[in-house]
Amino acid sequence: MDRLPDISRLAHWSASTTKQGFGVTNLLDGSPDTFWQSDGHQPHTLTLRFAKRQPIHAISLFLDYARDESYTPCRIRLLAGSNPHDLQLLLDHVLETPPNGWVLLPLADAAGEKDGGGALHAHFLCIELPANYESGRDVHVRMARVLAPPPRDAAFRRDRVLPFSTPDFSMYDSIR
Incomplete structure (x- = not known):
């Protein structure tokens, strides 16, 4: 997960509801001590809008x-599309055990438009949270990440024929 590029900040995030002081900006602050809290009827949703179509490998x-x-x-349900009116269900994930940390939701095998790297391309992404443990009403999500596929030149460098790894050699290991 750490090797995948985090493209969360490329999206405009919005929520179906927000409790005052616990907005969606808390999802991207990098702290597990802050959180987004919904305030209203279920299902709660987080909507991500990208300025251009983005390759998405996973949501965490x-x-x-x-x-x-x-x-x-x-x-957790994930829906994606080119606009809010053509969203299609990609993943309907039920957590088997109560989570205490990162929950990775891979989209590489989800139905939809893919490239050779196993990424889904979308302008809009919707994270729907229809049910809680203990029949709770509101939701806490402490952090969120949208992960892109690994860079293609990283795979090239990993599989290269010449075993050079210094910065001086890596400057010239590909044609620009």
């Missing part, structure tokens, strides 16, 4: 049942 959410209990989602 940081959930903490130990701290959030009934605020922790137990079911």
Whole structure:
């Protein structure tokens, strides 16, 4: 997960509802001590809008049942499309055990338009949270990441024929 580029900041994030002081900006601050909290009827949604069509390899959410209990989602649905009106269900994931950390939701095998690297391309992405543990009403999500596929030249460098790894040699290992 750490080797995949994080493209979360390329999206405009919005939420179906937000409790004052616990907005979607908390999802991207890198701290597990802050969180987005919904405030309203289920299902709760996070909508991501990209300025251009983006390759998306996976979504990763940081959930903490130990701290959030009934605020922790137990079911996550991912929908994607080119606009809000043509979203298609890609993944309907039920968490088998209460999460305490990163939950990785890979989209490489999801139905839809793919490139050779196993990425889904989309302008819009919707993260729907329809149910919580203990029949909770509102949701806490502590962090979120949208992960792109690994860079293609990284695969080339990993599989290269010449075993040089210094910066001086790597400057000239490909044609620009």
